[in-house]
Each structure stands twice: as structure tokens, then as C-alpha cells.
Amino acid sequence: MAAATTAAVAAPTITPQLGASTSTRNLPWGSTLKVTAKVIDPSTGQVAKGTVRLQAWDKGAWRTLDTKTVNGSAVTLTAKPTSTSWVRTAFTGAGYSEKVSTKVKVKVKASGSKVLAEAKRHKGALYKYGASGPKRFDCSGFTKYVYKKTTGKSLPHKANLQQRHGKAVAKSKKQVGDLIVFRSGSYGSHVGIYAGDGYVYDSPRTGKRVGKHKIWNNNYVVRRLVA
Numbered sequence: 001m002a003a004a005t006t007a008a009v010a011a012p013t014i015t016p017q018l019g020a021s022t023s024t025r026n027l028p029w030g031s032t033l034k035v036t037a038k039v040i041d042p043s044t045g046q047v048a049k050g051t052v053r054l055q056a057w058d059k060g061a062w063r064t065l066d067t068k069t070v071n072g073s074a075v076t077l078t079a080k081p082t083s084t085s086w087v088r089t090a091f092t093g094a095g096y097s098e099k100v101s102t103k104v105k106v107k108v109k110a111s112g113s114k115v116l117a118e119a120k121r122h123k124g125a126l127y128k129y130g131a132s133g134p135k136r137f138d139c140s141g142f143t144k145y146v147y148k149k150t151t152g153k154s155l156p157h158k159a160n161l162q163q164r165h166g167k168a169v170a171k172s173k174k175q176v177g178d179l180i181v182f183r184s185g186s187y188g189s190h191v192g193i194y195a196g197d198g199y200v201y202d203s204p205r206t207g208k209r210v211g212k213h214k215i216w217n218n219n220y221v222v223r224r225l226v227a
Contacts, residue, residue: 013097016041016048020089020101027106028227029150030113033081037089037101038074047072050093054079057086057103084108110151110226112177112194118150119193119201125210127203132157142203142210143179143191151226160188166223179223180215194222 016039023034041048050070054077055062065079070091077089088103122145125137132141140162144155155162163181174180180200182190192202195212203210 014041014043014048014095015097016050016091016093016099018052018089018091018099018101022087022104022106025104025106027081027108028111028113029082029108030080030111030117032078033087033106035077035079035087035089036074037068037070037077037091039070039091039093039099041096047074048091048093048096050091050096052077053090053092055088055090056081062088062090081106081108112175112226114150115146115177115193115226116195116201118146119195119210122146122210123201123212125203127206127208127210129206130157137203137210139190139192139203139205142201143193146193147179147225153225158188159191162191163188163221163223166225169222169224171220171222174222175224177226179225180220181223182217182220184219188221 018039020035020037027033035054037052039048052068052070052075053064054066055064066077068075068077084107086103086105089101091099125135127138128136129138131137133145140157140159144157147153147155155165159181166179169178174194176194176196178194180192180194181188192200195201198215199212200215201212
């Protein structure tokens with residue numbers, strides 16, 4: 001007589017309810033995106049236990065930006081996306097089927113922080129008259145390159161002409177990433193990018209390199225090219 005066999009019966013899985021909300025859909029570069037997620041077990045009405053991941057669509061796949069354990073309450077996940085992308089949350093937990101939230105598009109906008117970060121990347125690049133990067137720069141070639149790279153805006157390759165671009169801002173209101181145009185009289189003779197605390201990143205002159213330098217002249221104007 002054949003031995004009796006007992007088939008293993010898999011425990012039923014529960015489909016949880018996953019809700020997620022984003023702090024904003026328009027994020028300045030360098031700022032933190034916050035996504036609050038709450039997972040409910042529909043059989044009990046209580047918060048389900050498991051793991052929630054914040055994910056972004058990147059190069060054809062979902063990439064995890066942050067992970068939190070759900071244990072009795074909603075969770076807040078954070079990330080600093082560097083480019084516009086779709087984001088979602090995904091939940092996994094023992095006894096539950098995987099659940100993902102509706103994807104939302106978060107637009108990452110150019111910001112002063114993004115401009116400054118790009119300016120810093122070129123620290124040490126040697127000055128060369130007429131050069132506009134990416135390895136060597138003169139003063140206006142440097143600002144022209146950085147703003148084009150970070151904002152898509154095209155500036156002329158001349159300090160005096162660059163002062164005609166962007167929004168005029170009072171010196172007392174200048175912010176990181178603003179364009180600083182040094183003048184001789186009213187003529188724009190040199191340009192740099194404001195780095196905060198009275199400093200600019202600029203490409204000074206022949207024999208010098210791109211770097212962070214103290215503002216040395218009070219005859220300058222401020223132009224804002226990003227919000």
C-alpha cells in the first residue's frame with residue numbers, strides 16, 4: 001500500500017492597502033523630497049508590518065533611494081533626487097503580497113545650489129583667455145559654461161554682456177548661485193558665481209586657477225538666473 005502524502009498548503013497572502021503622498025512635485029535641486037507612506041492590513045484595519053522602499057525610475061529600472069521598516073505607524077522616506085524622474089513606494093512583508101503605489105513625477109528644478117556644485121567641480125582648472133571649458137576657462141567662459149550646464153541658459157562670452165542677463169538683485173539679497181559682475185564704472189570687467197559668505201567661484205586671470213575667492217571690490221552687480 002502506497003504511503004500517504006500530505007501536500008503542503010501555502011498560507012494565503014493578504015493584499016495590503018498602500019497610500020503614499022509626496023511633499024512636493026516641484027523640487028529645487030539639492031532639496032529633500034519627503035514621501036509619507038502608510039500600509040493597512042484590510043483584514044484587521046491595522047497598520048501592516050513590513051518594509052517600504054522609496055524608488056525612482058532610472059535608466060529603465062526602479063532604483064531604491066530609501067528604505068524604512070513599517071511597525072505600527074506611517075513612515076516618512078527621504079531622498080535628494082538630482083534629476084526629474086518618476087517615483088513610487090513599494091511594500092513587502094511576511095504574509096503579504098508585494099504592493100506598489102501609483103507613480104508620480106517629481107520635477108527637479110535648477111537651483112543656486114546646483115549652480116554652485118557645478119562651479120566647485122572645476123576648482124583648479126587653469127585660466128586661459130577665450131576658453132569656455134570644460135578643462136580651461138577665462139572668467140566669462142567659466143560662468144557661461146556653468147550656467148549652460150546647470151540651467152540650459154546661454155550667456156554671451158563677455159563679462160560686460162553677461163550683466164544684461166538674469167534678474168537684478170540687491171547686493172544685500174544675493175544668494176548662492178547668483179552671477180556676480182564686477183565693474184569698472186558701469187562696464188562689466190569680471191564675473192564669478194556667488195558661493196556665500198562674501199566669496200565667489202571664478203577664473204581670475206592668466207596664471208591662476210578656478211577657485212573660491214573673497215569678493216575684493218564693492219563695485220559689482222548681482223544677477224539671478226535661477227530661482
